[in-house]
Each structure stands twice: as structure tokens, then as C-alpha cells.
Amino acid sequence: MLRFALLFALFLPALASAAPCGNTSSGFETWKKDFAKQAKRAGVKKKGLQALAQSQYATRTIAADRNQKSFKYSLDKFMRVRGADTIVAQGRKRKARDPQFYAALERQYGVPAGVLIAIHGMETGFGNFMGDSQVVSAITTLAYDCRRSEFFIPHAIGALKLVDQGSITTATKGAKHGELGHTQFLPGNAMQYGVDASGDGQVDFYNMTDALASTANFLRKKGWKPGRGYQQGQPNFAVIQQWNAASVYQQSIAIMAARIDG
Incomplete structure (x- = not known):
């Protein structure tokens, strides 16, 4: 949760009169109407509000949110299941x-290649699968759902603002929790840390150059210290912890990155 503290604070004024959450699809349409007022106060414009109105309750997102088993695995099993050896082998080739x-x-940005490559490989298999769920519907469903509503509301607002600026549309697909692009940014973080590294005037998280630069920017802004270590107990491991809250994920990234950087 630490990596979202600033993000939450940025959207805090919009949360003052939050729409009531729900645990089934039955209240979603009513919630959207209330949330539209909240989003408008937070600066969401016409296109974003239209995207909210068109969003649908994402039953697969709710099912996935209730069934996140892999983060409970041991480190060895997690790395096997997530294909760590393949990520390292392919990652070395990509770097070379x-x-x-x-x-x-x-x-x-001061972030070594291995860290960015490990995240890219872990999140989407180097862009081979970036998700099959509509981002706006997924993230608004999670903002509505009572289990972690406060956590996801800033990201729902972020997604609507991404629609406003043309970075995504209602049809854009990502992971079941609304993460998008090559390294699976949550939308609020995408808004805050996105970089147009390709120079085409648009931050596009489905463009590898923009996505990896944005990832490096996120890590640097979160306190990455160039030239310092990133294994457990070293200064930059705390920054990896802000990318993902699961300890097995954090350890896996550090281990794979070191093997890739070799």
C-alpha cells in the first residue's frame, strides 16, 4: 500500500463524498451515476465520463480478485510457476x-536493464499477453466493489483521465485488475508516471519504449538510488517493494534481474 499513499492523497478531495460501494452487480448502474459526479469533481472530462457510462460490471475481474493463489506460494514454487528460468534466458537475449x-x-533513470527486463517478462511475457479484460470496466468494477473500493477509486479516476487524454479507449484491454500495457501499470500510476519516450506526443503503454521508460520513471520517483544494490537488505529493494506488494514477487524480480544483468 505504500506505493499508493501519494496517489491516494492526490485524489483525496474527490473521495470526500464517495458513492456507496456494493458486492453484487445489482447496484453498479446506480453507483456509476453517483461516481460520475465524483469523477467530474476530480477533473474527468466528457470522454472519460462517457467511458464510465459505457462501462460494464466485470464478473471475471471479481472472480480473479477473490482467487489470487499464486502470491501464497513459496518463492521456489512461485518462480517455477511464473517461468523464471525462461524469463531470464529470454531477458538476456533481449538485453544483448x-x-x-x-x-x-x-x-x-538509474535503473539497471535487468530490473526493467525482469518486470517486463514477469508482467506480460515481454508483451506477448497484455490482458483480455476491458480496462475501464475492470477498474470501475473494483472501485465499486466493497472489498478494496478506496484503493481502486483513484485508479478508476486515473483510467477515465487516460481516456480523456487519448492514451486508452473504452475498448482498451489489460489485466483483470485493470492493469495496462507492457508492464501492467494501474491507471492512476500510469497517469502520474507515464513518459512519452518515443517522442510521438502520446504516452502509450502498449508501446514498449514508453512502457519501459515509464516503469523506470516510476522506480526512480519512488526513490531508486543509481548504482546501489537491489537485493533484499540493499537500498533499492524497498523500491521494488513499491512496484508490487507480494513478497514472492519482489524477491523473484530481484533474483531474476541479477541473473539477467549477470
């Missing part, structure tokens, strides 16, 4: 194939 790209990111 385009060393200048990763070196440029490290010069600008």
Missing part, C-alpha cells in the same frame, strides 16, 4: 539484442 536502449534508460 538492444544494449543501447537499456543503457540509455539506465543513464536517464
Whole structure:
């Protein structure tokens, strides 16, 4: 939760009169009408509000949210299940194939190639599967759902603002919890840390250059110290912890990154 403290504070004025949450689909349409007022106060414009109106209750998202078993595995099992050896092997090839790209990111943000490559591999298999759920519907469903409503409301507002600025549409697909792009940014974080590294005037998380630069920017803004270690007990491990709250995930990223950086 630490990595979302600032994000939550930024959206706090919009939460003062939050719409009531619900645990079934029956109240979703009513909630959307109330939430539209809240979103408008937070700065969401016409396109974003239209996207909210068109969003649908995402039953698969709720099912996934209730069934996150892999984060309860031991570290060894988690790494096997998530294909750590394959990520490392492919990651080394990717680094060797385009060393200048990763070196440029490290010069600008201080984050080593291995860390960015490990996250990219872990999140989407290097962009091979970036999700099959509509981002806006998924994230608004989680904002409505009572289990973690306060956590997801800033990200729902972020998603609607991404629609306003043209970074995503109502049809954009991501993970079942609304994460989007190559490294699976939650929408509020995408709004805050997104970088147009490709220089085309648009922050596109489905463009690898923008996505990896944005990931590096996130880590740097969260306190990454260039040239310092990132294994457990070292200064930058605390920054990896802010990318994902699951300890097995954090440890896996650090281990794979070190193997990739070799």
C-alpha cells in the first residue's frame, strides 16, 4: 500500500463524498451515476465520463480478485510457476539484442536493464499477453466493489483521465485488475508516471519504449538510488517493494534481474 499513499492523497478531495460501494452487480448502474459526479469533481472530462457510462460490471475481474493463489506460494514454487528460468534466458537475449536502449534508460533513470527486463517478462511475457479484460470496466468494477473500493477509486479516476487524454479507449484491454500495457501499470500510476519516450506526443503503454521508460520513471520517483544494490537488505529493494506488494514477487524480480544483468 505504500506505493499508493501519494496517489491516494492526490485524489483525496474527490473521495470526500464517495458513492456507496456494493458486492453484487445489482447496484453498479446506480453507483456509476453517483461516481460520475465524483469523477467530474476530480477533473474527468466528457470522454472519460462517457467511458464510465459505457462501462460494464466485470464478473471475471471479481472472480480473479477473490482467487489470487499464486502470491501464497513459496518463492521456489512461485518462480517455477511464473517461468523464471525462461524469463531470464529470454531477458538476456533481449538485453544483448538492444544494449543501447537499456543503457540509455539506465543513464536517464538509474535503473539497471535487468530490473526493467525482469518486470517486463514477469508482467506480460515481454508483451506477448497484455490482458483480455476491458480496462475501464475492470477498474470501475473494483472501485465499486466493497472489498478494496478506496484503493481502486483513484485508479478508476486515473483510467477515465487516460481516456480523456487519448492514451486508452473504452475498448482498451489489460489485466483483470485493470492493469495496462507492457508492464501492467494501474491507471492512476500510469497517469502520474507515464513518459512519452518515443517522442510521438502520446504516452502509450502498449508501446514498449514508453512502457519501459515509464516503469523506470516510476522506480526512480519512488526513490531508486543509481548504482546501489537491489537485493533484499540493499537500498533499492524497498523500491521494488513499491512496484508490487507480494513478497514472492519482489524477491523473484530481484533474483531474476541479477541473473539477467549477470
